[in-house]
Amino acid sequence: MTHDEALFQYLLRLGDSPLILAQRLGEWVGHGPVLEEDIAQTNVGLDLLGQARLWLSCAGEVEAGLRAPGRDEDELAFLRDAGEFRNLLLVEQPNGNFAATTARQFLFDAWHLLLLRALAGSKDARIAGIAAKGAKEAAYHAERSADWVIRLGDGTDESHAKVQAAISDLWPYTGEMFTPDATELALIETGVAADVRALAAPWRRHVDTVLAEATLEAPGETFMQQGGKRGVHTEHLGHLLAEMQVLQRTYPGARW
Amino acid sequence: MMAGRDAPVAVAAAAAPAGSRPAIGAVWQALAAVPDPEIPAVSIVDLGILRGVGWDADDPAMAVVTVTPTYSGCPATELIMASIRDALTAAGVARIRLAIEFAPAWTTDWITAEGRRKLREFGIAPPDGTRAASASTPIDVAGISPLRRARVAVACPRCGSNDTRLLSQFGSTACKAQYRCLACLEPFDYFKPH
Numbered sequence: 001m002t003h004d005e006a007l008f009q010y011l012l013r014l015g016d017s018p019l020i021l022a023q024r025l026g027e028w029v030g031h032g033p034v035l036e037e038d039i040a041q042t043n044v045g046l047d048l049l050g051q052a053r054l055w056l057s058c059a060g061e062v063e064a065g066l067r068a069p070g071r072d073e074d075e076l077a078f079l080r081d082a083g084e085f086r087n088l089l090l091v092e093q094p095n096g097n098f099a100a101t102t103a104r105q106f107l108f109d110a111w112h113l114l115l116l117r118a119l120a121g122s123k124d125a126r127i128a129g130i131a132a133k134g135a136k137e138a139a140y141h142a143e144r145s146a147d148w149v150i151r152l153g154d155g156t157d158e159s160h161a162k163v164q165a166a167i168s169d170l171w172p173y174t175g176e177m178f179t180p181d182a183t184e185l186a187l188i189e190t191g192v193a194a195d196v197r198a199l200a201a202p203w204r205r206h207v208d209t210v211l212a213e214a215t216l217e218a219p220g221e222t223f224m225q226q227g228g229k230r231g232v233h234t235e236h237l238g239h240l241l242a243e244m245q246v247l248q249r250t251y252p253g254a255r256w
Numbered sequence: 257m258m259a260g261r262d263a264p265v266a267v268a269a270a271a272a273p274a275g276s277r278p279a280i281g282a283v284w285q286a287l288a289a290v291p292d293p294e295i296p297a298v299s300i301v302d303l304g305i306l307r308g309v310g311w312d313a314d315d316p317a318m319a320v321v322t323v324t325p326t327y328s329g330c331p332a333t334e335l336i337m338a339s340i341r342d343a344l345t346a347a348g349v350a351r352i353r354l355a356i357e358f359a360p361a362w363t364t365d366w367i368t369a370e371g372r373r374k375l376r377e378f379g380i381a382p383p384d385g386t387r388a389a390s391a392s393t394p395i396d397v398a399g400i401s402p403l404r405r406a407r408v409a410v411a412c413p414r415c416g417s418n419d420t421r422l423l424s425q426f427g428s429t430a431c432k433a434q435y436r437c438l439a440c441l442e443p444f445d446y447f448k449p450h
Contacts, residue, residue: 016308036434047430050329054358129359133328136361136450137430144425 003190006183009086009126010193013184013229015055016087018048019077020237023244024095028119033098040144044105047137052077069131071171077249082230082238090173092237096166099159102148103166109142110198110206111177112227118194140246146210153214160215167193167211168194168219171192175224178203184229277317278348283309284348289320290339293332294429297378300336304366307357318351319344324362326450327430364450375447380432381413383449410446411438420444 001009025045032038056073064070071079090108095101116138119131152163178200180188187193211218227233247254276279278286279444287309288301305324313316323339325333337354344352364383365376372382417439425448426437427434 036424039428043426045432046329047327050327054328067426070309099340125359130328133358133361136363137327140425140448147425212282 001183001186002054002066003186004062004066006186006226007128007192008066009183010057011055011059011062011127013086013114015052015059015076016085016113017054017091017228019056019179020085020087020240021091022046022049024050024091024104025099025239027095028101029163036114037107041101044141044144046131047134051130051134051137054134057114058126058130074248076247082233082241085228085233085237085241086232087228087232087233088173088176090170090177091226092234092240093170094236097162099152099162100166100169102145102152103163104170105141106145106149106210107170107174107207109145111174113142114199115194115196115201118199121192122194133236146206149210149216150214153216163214163245167216167234168215172222172225176226176228179226185194192255197235274441277311277319280309280311282347283319283344283349285341285344290336290343291414293335293339295375295378296375296381296418297380298367300340302368302374304371305336305362306367308432312351312353315351317349318353319349320353320355322357324357324360326362329430350410364447367447375404376413379413379444381410381435381444381446382446384410409421410435412442414439414442415440435445 022045024043025048028038028041028045028245030038032041053073056076060070060072062070087106090104093100093104095104114133116135120128120135122128122131149163149167152159153218154160180193180196180197184193184196188195208218225234272404280418284301287306288299290300291424292298292300292303303326305326306321307324308320308322310320312320321344323340329395340354341352367383375382375424409419410422411418411421412435415437417437419436419438421436421438421441423436423443425433427445431448431450432449435446
């Protein structure tokens with residue numbers, strides 16, 4: 001695989017996770033438990049969607065150098081099938097209840113913040129620029145979701161049980177975040193990609209600190225699911241894409 | 257979609273005879289009148305998102321304006337770009353090139369003193385200090401304090417009291433948090449340090 005081919009794949013991964021998570025958070029519009037959180041949750045989704053646009057636009061530019069004319073952000077978002085998406089399995093998991101959405105966000109945000117801070121030092125100036133901007137946004141996301149895990153965990157018996165169940169259910173999807181494949185390793189080698197293996201320890205420290213304050217427990221050793229990076233997804237992604245892509249699929253090229 | 261980096265747009269030639277152009281001071285003045293669409297009390301100059309104004313090296317009648325958006329997903333970016341075009345056209349600029357620059361990332365430190373005063377008068381507490389983390393910041397989230405323990409004292413823009421409480425880390429827009437004043441009991445927006 002050439003450097004630019006690997007870079008294209010890597011940019012899709014960077015863009016697809018925030019894109020899919022933004023779509024999930026968008027499903028909450030008008031359904032939040034209280035108005036303030038309804039707004040907050042979708043504001044986080046808006047930040048993630050903005051970041052996804054930057055990553056996918058960048059991916060399209062790299063692709064244009066490989067196979068002219070390349071695709072733009074819209075074509076990449078709306079006209080790829082599930083097998084071509086490179087997002088983490090974690091972000092495509094259904095929203096469930098508010099505790100499940102919060103747990104998913106918490107596990108993702110801590111990783112995302114660490115990743116973006118590391119990428120701010122990328123040797124690729126485009127990646128460094130997008131990441132430095134996104135890291136500032138992710139810091140507020142991580143703060144909010146950690147706070148909510150504590151409020152729910154250290155809340156009522158019911159909220160505690162729900163968020164504990166969600167953490168346990170989602171845990172098998174976290175291993176993928178710290179496991180690079182050959183494509184990623186090649187880019188880590190050249191200083192373009194972030195070495196996600198180095199993020200595992202600080203992520204775990206943060207997660208353990210928050211879970212302890214939330215009176216929650218991290219699950220023990222468990223089998224970790226893999227697949228998002230090579231397009232092997234859970235059954236949920238296809239359903240999500242059906243809703244996200246229906247307009248462009250039905251009316252190709254439609255514009256607001 | 258965002259305006260392309262290199263998308264020169266020829267505006268109505270009637271606005272100015274070819275080759276003529278307004279003084280750079282007049283251009284800045286025109287841009288200082290462009291309001292932020294979501295917080296119209298402050299202009300794009302007050303916000304510090306206008307990073308550069310000049311003339312194209314090869315085309316002296318083409319203004320080159322560089323903008324750094326506040327947030328990656330700021331929905332106002334496209335409207336701001338359109339407003340800049342309108343303002344410059346009205347000021348007699350013949351051709352305009354708009355460039356979006358992401359690095360260095362926008363920070364609330366770039367909001368002018370005048371902008372902070374206007375925000376407060378508008379009922380929005382201006383950002384206090386900065387949280388900018390550079391690329392050299394160690395990879396550690398231990399510094400993140402859950403908002404329940406947030407210790408930043410944000411003064412109420414209405415009564416000035418420091419006895420305020422954070423309601424939510426996100427307010428009416430992504431760049432603001434929601435607070436409540438425990439003295440005058442009014443809720444208010446806080447422009448988060450970024």
